Amino acid sequence: MKEPFDRVVSVHGATVLRVCRAVVGPVDADDAWSETFLAALRAYPDLPADANVEAWLVTIAHRKAIDVVRRASRHALPVAEVPDRPVEVAGRDLDLWSAVAALPTKQRTVLAYHHLGGLPYDDVAALVGGTAAAARRAAADGVATLRRTYPAIDQEER
Amino acid sequence: MTDDDLFPSVDADTLTRLHGELAARAAADGLLDVAYRTVETPVGRLLLARTPAGLVRVAFAVQDHDAVLAALASAVSPRVLEAPRQLDDVARQLDEYFAGRRTTFDLPLDLQLPRGFRRDVVLHLPDIAYGHTASYAEMAGLAGSPRAVRAVGTACALNPLPVVLPCHRVVRSDGSPGQYAGGAAAKLTLLDLETRVGVAA
Structure with missing residues (x-):
C-alpha cells in the first residue's frame, strides 16, 4: 500500500531542497524543488510500492535542476545571491552555498547526490555519466576543496 | 565529518x-x-x-x-x-x-466511499432535521429496509462524513444516545448543541 504523498513531502522535502541548493544554488533551488515535487506527484501513483522513494526523488531533482539551469541561462538574468530575508542562519548558509557554488559542476553534483541525496556512487554515475570510481573521486575532491574554502565545516562537527 | x-x-x-x-x-x-x-x-x-x-x-x-x-x-x-x-x-x-449559526450544510459531497445499503443510510441522514433524533429502527425504515436495524448501526459507525451527515441524530429507541465513531461524549456535545440552538430559535 502506498503512503499519502504528503508524507513523502514531509519525510524527504528537506533532503531534496539541500540537493537542489547544492546543484543549482540557493536562488534557483526553490524552483527546482517545486518542479521536482510536482513531477513526483504526477508520477506517484505509478511508482512501484517497493521503490526507493528518496533515490527516485533525487533522480527527478537531477532532471529538474538541468531544466532550471537551462531556463536561467536562456533568460541570462543576473543571479543575485542575496537571501529574501536577513536571517542569521541564512547568512551563514549563504557562505557555504557560495563555497559549494564555486566547485566544478561535476564535484558539486556528485557531492549533492551522494552526500545529501544518499545515492550510491553507482547510481550517481548513472545520472552524471562516467564511472562510480570517478564519481567517488570527484566527491572526495569536492569535500577537500570545501574544507579549504569553508573551514567552518570542521568547526561545526558534533 | x-x-x-x-x-x-x-x-x-x-x-x-x-x-x-x-x-x-x-x-x-x-x-x-x-x-x-x-x-x-x-x-x-x-x-x-x-x-x-x-x-x-x-x-x-x-x-x-x-x-x-x-x-x-x-x-x-x-x-x-x-x-x-x-x-x-x-x-x-x-x-x-x-457557533449555532448554521443548521444545515451546503457543500458538494463526494460519496464514493460508502457502498450499497450503507450509502442509502448516510444519504438519508439529512432527513432527520436539526435538533431532532431518530431511532436506529426509524432510520432503517427511511433507508428502505425496515428490518436492517443492526446494519443501520454499522452504516452510522462507518459514516465517512460525520457531523456533516448527521449520524449523531440516530439514537437508541429508549432515547439514550448510543455509540458514536467520535466517542459518546462527542455525540452528546452535538445533540446538546442542537437542542440548545433549536430551543432558542
Whole structure:
C-alpha cells in the first residue's frame, strides 16, 4: 500500500531542497524543488510500492535542476545571491552555498547526490555519466576543496 | 565529518512555504486528488478531506488521522496533500455550525466511499432535521429496509462524513444516545448543541 504523498513531502522535502541548493544554488533551488515535487506527484501513483522513494526523488531533482539551469541561462538574468530575508542562519548558509557554488559542476553534483541525496556512487554515475570510481573521486575532491574554502565545516562537527 | 554537518539543515519556514506553493500548483494542474486539513472544534480536532468532486471524509481524532489518510491514499488516490485553502468553505460552515449559526450544510459531497445499503443510510441522514433524533429502527425504515436495524448501526459507525451527515441524530429507541465513531461524549456535545440552538430559535 502506498503512503499519502504528503508524507513523502514531509519525510524527504528537506533532503531534496539541500540537493537542489547544492546543484543549482540557493536562488534557483526553490524552483527546482517545486518542479521536482510536482513531477513526483504526477508520477506517484505509478511508482512501484517497493521503490526507493528518496533515490527516485533525487533522480527527478537531477532532471529538474538541468531544466532550471537551462531556463536561467536562456533568460541570462543576473543571479543575485542575496537571501529574501536577513536571517542569521541564512547568512551563514549563504557562505557555504557560495563555497559549494564555486566547485566544478561535476564535484558539486556528485557531492549533492551522494552526500545529501544518499545515492550510491553507482547510481550517481548513472545520472552524471562516467564511472562510480570517478564519481567517488570527484566527491572526495569536492569535500577537500570545501574544507579549504569553508573551514567552518570542521568547526561545526558534533 | 558526517553528511549532516557538511550541509546545514533547511529551515522549517521555507519548507512550509514551498509545501503551500506545491499544493496550490497541484490543485491548478488537476493533480490534487485528495486535499486535507484539520480544524479545532468542540468535539476535538477534525480531519477534513476533499476530492475535486467534494467533501469525501470527516474524521475524529480518536479515529487516528494518519490511519484515515492512509486509507484514503489506498481507496481514493495516493495523491494526498495537506491543502487547507481547498477546505476553507468546509471549515467556515463547520465554524458556523458549532457557533449555532448554521443548521444545515451546503457543500458538494463526494460519496464514493460508502457502498450499497450503507450509502442509502448516510444519504438519508439529512432527513432527520436539526435538533431532532431518530431511532436506529426509524432510520432503517427511511433507508428502505425496515428490518436492517443492526446494519443501520454499522452504516452510522462507518459514516465517512460525520457531523456533516448527521449520524449523531440516530439514537437508541429508549432515547439514550448510543455509540458514536467520535466517542459518546462527542455525540452528546452535538445533540446538546442542537437542542440548545433549536430551543432558542
